[in-house]
Amino acid sequence: MKICVAGKGGVGKTLVAGTLARLYARDGFEVLAVDADPNPNLAVSIGIPASDAFKITPLLRDSRLIEERTGTAPGSGWGVIFNIAPDVRDIVDRFSIKGPDGVKLLVVGSIDYGGAGCFCPETAFLKTLLAYIVARRREVVLVDLQAGPEPFGRGVAKHVDVVVVVTDQSLKSINTAERVFRLSKDLNVKGITAIINKVTNPSEAPIATLEEIGFEVLGIIPFDELIVEADEKGWALIDYRAESKALEALRKIYSRLSAI
Numbered sequence: 001m002k003i004c005v006a007g008k009g010g011v012g013k014t015l016v017a018g019t020l021a022r023l024y025a026r027d028g029f030e031v032l033a034v035d036a037d038p039n040p041n042l043a044v045s046i047g048i049p050a051s052d053a054f055k056i057t058p059l060l061r062d063s064r065l066i067e068e069r070t071g072t073a074p075g076s077g078w079g080v081i082f083n084i085a086p087d088v089r090d091i092v093d094r095f096s097i098k099g100p101d102g103v104k105l106l107v108v109g110s111i112d113y114g115g116a117g118c119f120c121p122e123t124a125f126l127k128t129l130l131a132y133i134v135a136r137r138r139e140v141v142l143v144d145l146q147a148g149p150e151p152f153g154r155g156v157a158k159h160v161d162v163v164v165v166v167t168d169q170s171l172k173s174i175n176t177a178e179r180v181f182r183l184s185k186d187l188n189v190k191g192i193t194a195i196i197n198k199v200t201n202p203s204e205a206p207i208a209t210l211e212e213i214g215f216e217v218l219g220i221i222p223f224d225e226l227i228v229e230a231d232e233k234g235w236a237l238i239d240y241r242a243e244s245k246a247l248e249a250l251r252k253i254y255s256r257l258s259a260i
């Protein structure tokens, strides 16, 4: 099972990716969680102690690694020649770290896809690595993405089983969800699903709007003070309070997702 979690900034992607990773692992699956956000913090949501989590260097910031694999150091300017298909087969085993319940975490980081659409050594490394992970790794893979599946090409997207788009009730995040839907559709992703997070009044959750766009809505997660508390203390929700309503909703979402 290869899952990408996408959506507008701040909607709860990392909470969803981290908690689902733990739920899969507790169910007996081998899990690889990939943090592909420019400000990686998936480690904390998986339950890796904050003191260790913030020491991890994202692979894309490791200039020596990028140079070793692509033949060119990041920031070498335009017109340089570099290897666009670097060897990444050993990366997961060498650089992933083990979290609770045996979840493996690989902190990759990301690059800015806006503006001119840079194609640099970092892009070659990131694209090749994500392609390799979704096409070849055997684990259940959960990728916490920056916003949408921009780093995936068509050939890679066919190995993604489900895109989970997290949205809250704001028009802005629904708009991002719609953009991610179209992009995923263009890339021929099989399952395109949505979760509505931070819901204060379930009767107002925009389920119909999302279904009209074409999403399969996996569930809604209530706004939950326990998440805010857990975050303030640097805990993963799943390790913080078993009675959390949001955690209960995430368990139901997990059941629906694992039935796909």
Ligand SMILES: Nc1ncnc2c1ncn2[C@@H]1O[C@H](COP(=O)(O)OP(=O)(O)OP(=O)(O)O)[C@@H](O)[C@H]1O
Pocket: 007, 008, 009, 010, 011, 012, 013, 014, 015, 016, 037, 146, 197, 198, 199, 221, 222, 223, 224, 225, 227, 228, 231, 246
């Ligand atoms: N259901 C919820 N109830 C209350 N607070 C929540 C809920 N879900 C997420 N949050 C809070 O919202 C903030 C953003 O959550 P999270 O980091 O998971 O989002 P994100 O989409 O990964 O953000 P980013 O785009 O910055 O990576 C966090 O402070 C988190 O505690």
Ligand SMILES: [Mg+2]
Pocket: 013, 014, 015, 037, 041, 144
């Ligand atoms: Mg995040």
